[in-house]
Each structure stands twice: as C-alpha cells, then as structure tokens.
Amino acid sequence: MTNSFTNCLSAEWIKKRRSFSSWLVVVGACFIPLILTIMFLVYPKQILDLHHSGQFWRILQLRSWETMSIILLPMGIVLAVSLITQIEFKNNMWKQLHTAPVPFSSIYFSKLVLILLMLAQLFVLFNIATYVSVWIPALLNRDVPFPLYAINGTDVLKENGAYFIASLPLISLQFAISLQFKNFLVPIGAGLVLVVGGIIAHSWKYVYMLPPAYTALHFGEASGSTKHTDHNLTLWALGYFVVFVIIGYLLYVNRKEKG
Amino acid sequence: MYCVHTTALSHRFSASQQVLKEIELAVPTGSIYGFLGPNGAGKTTTLRLLLGLIKKQQGEILLFDQPLHLHRLQLLRQTGSMIEVPSLYGHLTAKENLLIWQKLYQCPKPHIAEALQIVGLADTGNKRVRQFSLGMKQRLSIATAILHQPALLILDEPTNGLDPYGIIEMRDLLKTLNTQHGITIVISSHLLAEIEKLVTHTGIISAGRIVFQGTLNELVSRQQSESQMILQTANNTEAAQIVKTFVSDVVINAQHISMPLLSKEKIAALHRALVQHKIDVYEMNAIKKELETIFMELINQTKHD
Numbered sequence: 001m002t003n004s005f006t007n008c009l010s011a012e013w014i015k016k017r018r019s020f021s022s023w024l025v026v027v028g029a030c031f032i033p034l035i036l037t038i039m040f041l042v043y044p045k046q047i048l049d050l051h052h053s054g055q056f057w058r059i060l061q062l063r064s065w066e067t068m069s070i071i072l073l074p075m076g077i078v079l080a081v082s083l084i085t086q087i088e089f090k091n092n093m094w095k096q097l098h099t100a101p102v103p104f105s106s107i108y109f110s111k112l113v114l115i116l117l118m119l120a121q122l123f124v125l126f127n128i129a130t131y132v133s134v135w136i137p138a139l140l141n142r143d144v145p146f147p148l149y150a151i152n153g154t155d156v157l158k159e160n161g162a163y164f165i166a167s168l169p170l171i172s173l174q175f176a177i178s179l180q181f182k183n184f185l186v187p188i189g190a191g192l193v194l195v196v197g198g199i200i201a202h203s204w205k206y207v208y209m210l211p212p213a214y215t216a217l218h219f220g221e222a223s224g225s226t227k228h229t230d231h232n233l234t235l236w237a238l239g240y241f242v243v244f245v246i247i248g249y250l251l252y253v254n255r256k257e258k259g
Numbered sequence: 260m261y262c263v264h265t266t267a268l269s270h271r272f273s274a275s276q277q278v279l280k281e282i283e284l285a286v287p288t289g290s291i292y293g294f295l296g297p298n299g300a301g302k303t304t305t306l307r308l309l310l311g312l313i314k315k316q317q318g319e320i321l322l323f324d325q326p327l328h329l330h331r332l333q334l335l336r337q338t339g340s341m342i343e344v345p346s347l348y349g350h351l352t353a354k355e356n357l358l359i360w361q362k363l364y365q366c367p368k369p370h371i372a373e374a375l376q377i378v379g380l381a382d383t384g385n386k387r388v389r390q391f392s393l394g395m396k397q398r399l400s401i402a403t404a405i406l407h408q409p410a411l412l413i414l415d416e417p418t419n420g421l422d423p424y425g426i427i428e429m430r431d432l433l434k435t436l437n438t439q440h441g442i443t444i445v446i447s448s449h450l451l452a453e454i455e456k457l458v459t460h461t462g463i464i465s466a467g468r469i470v471f472q473g474t475l476n477e478l479v480s481r482q483q484s485e486s487q488m489i490l491q492t493a494n495n496t497e498a499a500q501i502v503k504t505f506v507s508d509v510v511i512n513a514q515h516i517s518m519p520l521l522s523k524e525k526i527a528a529l530h531r532a533l534v535q536h537k538i539d540v541y542e543m544n545a546i547k548k549e550l551e552t553i554f555m556e557l558i559n560q561t562k563h564d
Contacts, residue, residue, distance in 0.1 A: 007365055008362070011362040011363050014358055014359050014362070015348060017350075018351070019350055087348065092344060096403070098312055099335055099338070100360070100364065256314055257307075257312065
C-alpha cells in the first residue's frame with residue numbers, strides 16, 4: 001500500500017511536468033512580489049517607509065499576504081486543483097488509470113498530496129520572491145538601503161503554516177468537486193461561487209463556518225485589522241479538511257463507472 | 260485452460276436497458292480472440308467489466324482462473340489494456356508517458372526502451388504526444404499496455420481510425436506479441452474483415468448475447484456448410500435425378516438446380532455421371548458464402564429474435 005502510494009505520487013509528479021497547474025504555481029507565487037518590486041522601484045519612498053517602520057520583515061510579509069490571502073490564493077486553489085484533476089479528464093485517462101494495479105485510495109490520496117506539495121511549493125516560491133522583491137530595488141537604487149535585518153524564521157514558518165492550514169478545507173472541497181465533473185467549467189464555476197461567497201460574507205458573524213474565507217480571516221487576525229471570532233480557525237479548518245477528504249474519497253471510490 | 264472466462268455475465272444500465280445477457284466468454288490461453296459485434300452490441304461494456312471499470316452486477320468473471328472481484332490488483336498486474344480511443348498524456352513525451360506506467364506497474368525501467376522498440380517509437384525523442392499521428396498514438400497505447408509484459412492484452416477496437424497501412428502494421432504487431440511473447444490477446448472489432456486474418460478464435464456478440472463462439476476454423480466450416488452449388492444443364496429434370504444420388508437436399512428452379520456445396524471428389528463424380536447420361540452441362544458453380552455474410556446473418560438472427 002505504502003509502496004503503491006509512493007509510486008502513484010511519483011507518477012503524479014511526472015504528470016504535472018509542463019502542465020498549466022505547474023506554471024500556475026510559478027506565476028501565482030511571483031505575481032504579488034513582482035508588483036511589489038515594480039512599486040518599490042517606481043515609488044522608493046514606500047520601501048524607505050518600511051525601513052523606518054522598525055518591523056521591516058513583518059510589515060513586508062503582511063503587505064505581500066494581503067491580496068494573496070483574500071483573492072489570489074483562494075482563486076489559485078480553485079484553478080490549480082481543477083487543472084490537476086482535468087489532466088485525467090482532458091486526456092481521457094481515468095479508465096486507463098483505473099486499470100493500473102494500484103488501489104483506488106493510492107490514486108486519490110497521491111493526487112491530494114501532490115496538490116498539497118504544490119501549495120507548499122507555492123509558499124516557498126512566494127516567500128523567496130517576496131524576499132527578492134526588496135533586494136532588487138536596493139541593488140538598482142543607491143538611495144534604497146539593503147534589508148540587512150534578521151528574519152524571524154519561526155514567525156515566517158508559523159504564518160505560512162497558518163495560511164497552509166487555512167487553505168486545506170477549500171483544497172479538499174474543490175478536489176472532491178473536481179473529481180466528479182468532466183466539464184472543466186463546472187468545478188471552476190462552483191469554486192468561484194464559493195470564493196466570491198466567502199468574500200461577500202466577510203463581515204457576517206458566522207463567517208468562521210465558511211471555509212473559502214479562512215485565508216482572508218487569518219490575514220485579518222494576523223494584521224490585527226479584524227478579530228472576527230473567538231472560534232479556533234485552525235481547528236475548524238482541520239475539521240472541514242478531514243470531512244471533505246472523506247466525503248470526496250467516498251464519492252470517488254463509489255462511482256459506478258470508473259472511466 | 261481459459262485466460263478469460265465469464266459465466267452468466269449480465270449487465271443493465273437501467274431497469275429498461277439490459278446491455279448484456281448471460282455472456283459466456285471463453286478465451287483460451289495463448290489465443291488471439293476476436294470479439295466481434297456491431298456498434299452498441301455490448302463489446303465495450305463486456306471489456307470494461309473484464310477490467311473492473313464497471314461494477315459487476317450479475318455473473319462471474321474469471322481471469323487466469325481467479326475471480327476478478329477478489330483479486331483485482333493481482334490480476335490487473337498480469338493484464339494490459341486499451342479501451343476505445345488511446346489514453347495518453349498529450350503534454351508529455353512518449354518516454355514520459357511510459358515512465359508514469361513504469362511507476363504504476365512497478366516494473367523495471369529498461370522495459371520502457373523495450374516497449375518503445377517493439378512498437379517502433381524509439382526515436383520520437385522530445386516530441387509531445389499531442390503532436391503524434393493517430394497511428395503513433397495507437398502504437399504508444401499498445402506500448403503502455405505491454406510495458407509490464409502482461410500475459411493478457413485486452414484491446415477495444417485498436418484499429419479504429421487507422422488507415423489500411425496502419426491496420427496492417429497493427430495486425431503484424433499483435434501477431435508478433437502473440438507468437439513471440441506468448442501474450443493472449445482479446446481484440447474487439449465491429450468489422451470481421453479487419454481481424455479475420457489475425458484471430459485464432461472468435462466470439463460474436465449481438466444485442467448483448469453471444470451468438471457464436473469458437474475457433475476461426477469452426478466459423479469457416481459453418482461458411483462451407485452454408486455455401487451452395489448451382490447447376491444448369493440442357494435437361495434439369497433428368498439432371499436433378501442424378502444429383503439426388505449424390506445429395507438429398509436438391510431444389511429445382513426454372514433455370515437451375517441448387518444444392519449444398521459438394522466436395523471436390525463428388526463434383527468430379529457428378530460431372531462424369533451427367534456426361535455419361537449425355538446431359539449437356541452449361542454451368543456448374545459454387546456460390547460460397549462470405550464470412551462477412553455469415554457474420555451479418557448471425558447478428559440479424561438475434562435482432563429479429
């Protein structure tokens with residue numbers, strides 16, 4: 001079982017080569033840092049203010065996560081997860097995959113783990129690109145000093161970990177939906193409705209029950225701009241994740257026709 | 260010994276739509292089994308059931324004498340398949356496609372080069388599969404199916420969409436796999452002419468029922484038994500009396516006498532007898548039924564049942 005799972009996972013890793021989803025990870029990770037770089041080059045005062053703030057890395061991190069957590073990350077999850085499952089639908093591969101001598105659980109969980117690895121890849125690239133975004137202006141503009149402040153690695157890991165956990169319910173829900181529909185527009189449409197719904201419900205008192213809003217809610221808490229709820233979002237996110245993974249697996253494994 | 264054996268295999272998609280009715284498939288080990296039938300007869304559904312792609316509702320499926328539902332993974336390890344259109348990852352190269360299956364089948368890496376060599380795709384390099392011709396895609400699908408050196412190959416209409424040259428190429432490839440690698444092959448088609456030069460055994464399915472199953476020779480014998488001879492002479496009435504000494508089933512028409520096809524020896528003897536009786540023979544002709552006609556009659560017989 002473990003052997004078939006690792007083999008499935010490495011097969012999944014090969015499948016994502018040159019796929020749209022793998023490009024999406026790179027583009028998604030570099031988009032906000034690229035905007036920041038351009039902004040710091042055009043308006044050097046912005047980066048100088050960061051230097052004067054005394055909390056250079058913390059404020060930079062908040063600025064880079066702001067748009068990412070509210071819109072780009074949820075939208076990116078919807079798109080990337082749908083694209084991953086679409087690789088099988090588009091190439092008419094489900095039937096072939098289901099004749100391989102591997103358990104259905106290995107197929108399901110290897111895809112899910114691949115998506116989680118891609119999310120981790122996105123976060124690593126995003127952090128590196130954010131770091132680079134403040135070095136490039138310092139290299140190109142003599143008036144901008146180099147950010148030689150120590151980075152609190154624990155803080156960065158904690159924050160990234162919190163966003164990662166906050167992303168899990170949307171990933172598992174989108175994964176469950178995407179496995180059910182051949183037509184790419186259906187999971188994409190459903191996912192976008194969920195994300196937009198999460199944004200609209202941002203100030204609703206029960207927003208803590210809406211998984212697509214979790215990354216934005218975490219940003220609100222991290223930036224101190226909003227304190228939505230006394231509920232533990234991490235526990236809610238992990239709970240939803242487990243429930244959606246189980247439902248998704250049962251729907252997948254009980255399909256009458258496997259391709 | 261049978262490589263594939265089904266008993267009373269029935270399947271319905273809905274209460275009113277029964278697609279398979281008590282299918283008894285018997286594929287001898289080492290054979291090339293042509294599974295024939297018109298479109299919609301139930302070929303693909305049967306093959307999907309054999310591969311576990313559809314949940315079995317009724318009956319028994321044995322692969323290598325073991326029930327599929329109890330030993331699915333173990334049996335799939337010995338089986339290669341291609342169902343309908345080729346299933347390949349278009350954004351990857353041929354080698355990358357096979358690398359995926361090498362991981363899934365857990366077979367040695369050198370099998371990739373061997374499989375590509377067998378199907379004649381060793382030199383495709385970095386070309387993406389989406390740029391391949393249909394024939395190349397079909398061959399790569401076969402390479403996928405034989406990568407783990409299976410004992411059984413299940414192919415659903417592998418010649419669909421191929422040009423005549425591609426069909427001949429595919430036929431040669433399958434013959435090689437059968438004779439040199441000892442792989443039992445189940446190949447479905449809706450055209451008898453397309454596979455009659457390839458198969459050793461046939462099963463004909465029509466409207467969800469098996470209407471014929473046996474060796475190709477048995478089908479050919481049936482063809483001969485259903486063929487006729489036509490005789491036209493200067494005196495058909497007198498000639499018919501002579502013919503009746505050779506064969507009882509004689510029909511006299513206005514123009515000619517028809518009878519079942521006789522052996523070469525009997526034809527010569529009949530001819531001698533007619534000449535001895537001074538009856539002028541105008542025409543003595545064997546009207547052989549084409550295999551295709553037998554096939555169509557078998558199918559139509561079920562449709563009208």
